[in-house]
Amino acid sequence: MPSILVLDDSPTMVMSLSRVLKNAGYQVETGSNGREGLNLLNGGSKPNVILTDLNMPQMDGIAFIREARRTSAGRFVPIIVLTTEGGAAKRDEARAAGASGWLTKPTDPNELIATLKQLLPK
Amino acid sequence: MQGSTEASERLVCAVLAAQVAAMRDRSDIEALLDLVWRAIETLATLSHLVTSLAARVPGLGDSLLDQSSTGVADAAAMRASLEALAFLETQRHDFGRQVADCVVRALESLAASDPPPGGRLTPRALCDLYVCEEQRRVHDSAIGRLACGR
Numbered sequence: 001m002p003s004i005l006v007l008d009d010s011p012t013m014v015m016s017l018s019r020v021l022k023n024a025g026y027q028v029e030t031g032s033n034g035r036e037g038l039n040l041l042n043g044g045s046k047p048n049v050i051l052t053d054l055n056m057p058q059m060d061g062i063a064f065i066r067e068a069r070r071t072s073a074g075r076f077v078p079i080i081v082l083t084t085e086g087g088a089a090k091r092d093e094a095r096a097a098g099a100s101g102w103l104t105k106p107t108d109p110n111e112l113i114a115t116l117k118q119l120l121p122k
Numbered sequence: 123m124q125g126s127t128e129a130s131e132r133l134v135c136a137v138l139a140a141q142v143a144a145m146r147d148r149s150d151i152e153a154l155l156d157l158v159w160r161a162i163e164t165l166a167t168l169s170h171l172v173t174s175l176a177a178r179v180p181g182l183g184d185s186l187l188d189q190s191s192t193g194v195a196d197a198a199a200m201r202a203s204l205e206a207l208a209f210l211e212t213q214r215h216d217f218g219r220q221v222a223d224c225v226v227r228a229l230e231s232l233a234a235s236d237p238p239p240g241g242r243l244t245p246r247a248l249c250d251l252y253v254c255e256e257q258r259r260v261h262d263s264a265i266g267r268l269a270c271g272r
Contacts, residue, residue: 010219012152016212019159020205055220055253084217084254106213108206 002120003027005047007037007064008082009056017051017082020109026116033057034064041073049119050074054083054090062090062097069098078119082107132233139229146222151215158208162201169197217254224251 004026006017011032018028029045031037033056041047050068054061061081068074078100083090086104094102101115176182176190228251231243245265252258 010212010216012150012155012212013216015152016155016209019162020209023162023205084213084220084256086255087258105217106210109209110206112209 001025001027002048003029004116005037005040005045005050006030007032007034007050007052007056007061009033009053013053020112024113034059034061034067037064038067038071041068041071046073047077049116050077050079051082052079054081054085054094062093065094065097065099080115080119132235135229136233139226139233142222142229143226146219146226149215149218151211155208155212158204162204165197165201169194220253221257224253224257227251
């Protein structure tokens with residue numbers, strides 16, 4: 001069963017994302033900011049895909065992506081940004097940091113699952 | 123006189139910041155979402171039960187079998203709709219919370235007696251607090267309207 005690491009500072013958002021992903025057959029790990037995500041990666045977590053918000057306390061999404069790309073668990077894993085931000089500058093910044101994809105909130109569950117399926121090995 | 127007006131305006135900003143923060147903290151949809159997710163799970167359980175019963179009970183008849191498979195299909199469609207609704211509402215709520223955060227931070231900055239690092243809040247500096255394009259569009263539209271009204 002593929003596993004997804006979800007990072008978002010909103011507990012409600014984490015809960016809803018977890019439900020949608022579990023109903024679609026994925027295992028889910030969660031963190032409330034980039035620092036927690038990094039600790040999970042350094043602590044042995046090996047997600048197949050990472051879904052991260054941008055605006056989070058302690059360590060934001062861009063800093064997380066940059067740091068995750070320096071870890072062995074996060075070097076090649078697809079990282080999708082799921083955020084309210086839609087600006088081209090932020091997208092470019094995320095891409096330069098190593099993001100693999102971008103979804104703007106609000107996104108519907110079908111779009112999210114379709115994006116994940118494209119990134120996961122068949 | 124000028125100093126007293128400024129102090130009063132700072133106080134108004136501080137009170138408004140507290141009001142918006144209270145509104146943001148009260149707008150909790152967790153209980154509602156929990157109910158929707160439980161409804162989704164209940165529909166899944168009932169669909170599974172109906173499917174199992176239809177397979178195990180002999181002599182149900184074509185009409186009941188048709189009705190049960192239609193019911194299971196309807197329940198699956200309802201589950202998908204409820205899931206989309208819950209997920210979209212969560213994201214809209216999250217967006218509202220972030221916009222409220224921006225307003226609170228801006229009002230707190232205006233309420234400060236000493237200018238924060240970088241100086242007093244300006245319309246340009248306000249843009250640094252935004253979290254999405256929608257806020258920037260509203261900002262530009264408001265600035266445009268105000269410029270026309272001068």
